[in-house]
Amino acid sequence: MLKPTERIWHNGRFIAWEDAKIHVLSHVVSYASSVFEGIRCYETSAGPALFRLRDHVRRMLDSAKIYRINIDFSLDELADAMVDLVRVNRLRSCYVRPIVLRGYGELGVHGTKNPTEIYIACWEWGKYLGDEALKEGVDVCISSWNRIAPNTLPALAKSAANYMNAQLIRMEAQVNGYSEGIALDHAGSVSEGSGENVFVVRDGKIITPSLASSVLPGITRDTVVTLAAKLGFPVVEAVVPREMLYIADEVFFSGTAAEITPVRSIDRINVGNGRRGPITEALQKEFFAIVNGTVHDHYDWLTPVTAKALVEAAVVEVTA
Ligand SMILES: Cc1ncc(COP(=O)(O)O)c(C=O)c1O
Numbered sequence: 001m002l003k004p005t006e007r008i009w010h011n012g013r014f015i016a017w018e019d020a021k022i023h024v025l026s027h028v029v030s031y032a033s034s035v036f037e038g039i040r041c042y043e044t045s046a047g048p049a050l051f052r053l054r055d056h057v058r059r060m061l062d063s064a065k066i067y068r069i070n071i072d073f074s075l076d077e078l079a080d081a082m083v084d085l086v087r088v089n090r091l092r093s094c095y096v097r098p099i100v101l102r103g104y105g106e107l108g109v110h111g112t113k114n115p116t117e118i119y120i121a122c123w124e125w126g127k128y129l130g131d132e133a134l135k136e137g138v139d140v141c142i143s144s145w146n147r148i149a150p151n152t153l154p155a156l157a158k159s160a161a162n163y164m165n166a167q168l169i170r171m172e173a174q175v176n177g178y179s180e181g182i183a184l185d186h187a188g189s190v191s192e193g194s195g196e197n198v199f200v201v202r203d204g205k206i207i208t209p210s211l212a213s214s215v216l217p218g219i220t221r222d223t224v225v226t227l228a229a230k231l232g233f234p235v236v237e238a239v240v241p242r243e244m245l246y247i248a249d250e251v252f253f254s255g256t257a258a259e260i261t262p263v264r265s266i267d268r269i270n271v272g273n274g275r276r277g278p279i280t281e282a283l284q285k286e287f288f289a290i291v292n293g294t295v296h297d298h299y300d301w302l303t304p305v306t307a308k309a310l311v312e313a314a315v316v317e318v319t320a
Pocket residue numbers: 038166192193194195196197215216217218219220221254255256257
């Protein structure tokens with residue numbers, strides 16, 4: 001259950017958590033016309049810091065552009081709003097969820113006359129696939145549901161509609177006793193999990209499906225590629241046949257929620273020896289050292305939420 005915070009950002013001002021409501025006839029409710037992001041704010045020794053904030057905001061603007069949703073705020077304004085939101089809610093670590101949606105107005109499929117509503121919420125959040133998962137790995141299956149095919153729904157957009165597909169994948173997996181499902185693409189090659197990108201390790205080489213395999217261009221995926229290069233592990237984007245998963249030395253997920261999570265079995269076949277592998281572990285170590293602020297952030301991936309004066313104008317607006 002979500003633990004409410006004090007404020008949610010709406011179209012440029014802060015409102016109370018319980019006032020962040022939309023009408024049931026808002027365009028988004030019938031037609032899934034929203035795009036969104038999920039961003040982690042980590043607790044570091046220098047205070048809270050948002051991970052790859054500008055990259056997430058950029059992807060949200062890209063998603064909106066694909067769907068012809070106009071946004072009247074710049075990347076900088078939205079990024080600043082997220083930093084301010086974490087600050088006004090006085091959280092040390094949290095998950096940040098900006099949502100851009102087509103709101104209340106006309107009701108028909110073509111929604112460009114409906115107003116764009118932007119909400120940003122944040123709340124405290126733990127580990128997505130469970131605390132043990134990062135160390136022990138998770139048991140997953142190949143989903144009977146494929147990922148969305150090219151030129152049906154755009155996979156590069158993080159839109160609500162795509163998550164109907166994700167729900168089918170995830171529900172099926174969990175009903176059958178797995179933590180997660182990996183979906184294949186329209187051609188039967190590996191695509192991604194319901195909320196994670198997939199990496200395969202074989203003979204010291206790391207392989208991940210390319211963007212042509214209906215995957216979300218994950219920010220953590222890009223982080224893994226960058227960190228792997230630094231550690232000297234080559235990463236290639238390739239078509240990954242399903243059976244490559246069964247004979248891999250290591251398989252792991254990447255994602256804002258899942259971070260870097262080892263996969264220990266697929267369809268009840270052990271991945272490698274059924275334990276977290278050395279390359280996965282090395283990447284996790286590097287990743288967590290950066291997000292927890294224990295090593296220098298060479299990449300400028302962390303945006304600090306400094307203790308500067310509260311965004312008083314906005315807070316006054318709400319309390320007045
Ligand atoms: C379908 C899907 N794939 C991949 C990812 C991983 O993306 P990111 O690392 O940007 O969180 C997510 C999470 O947002 C997702 O929902």
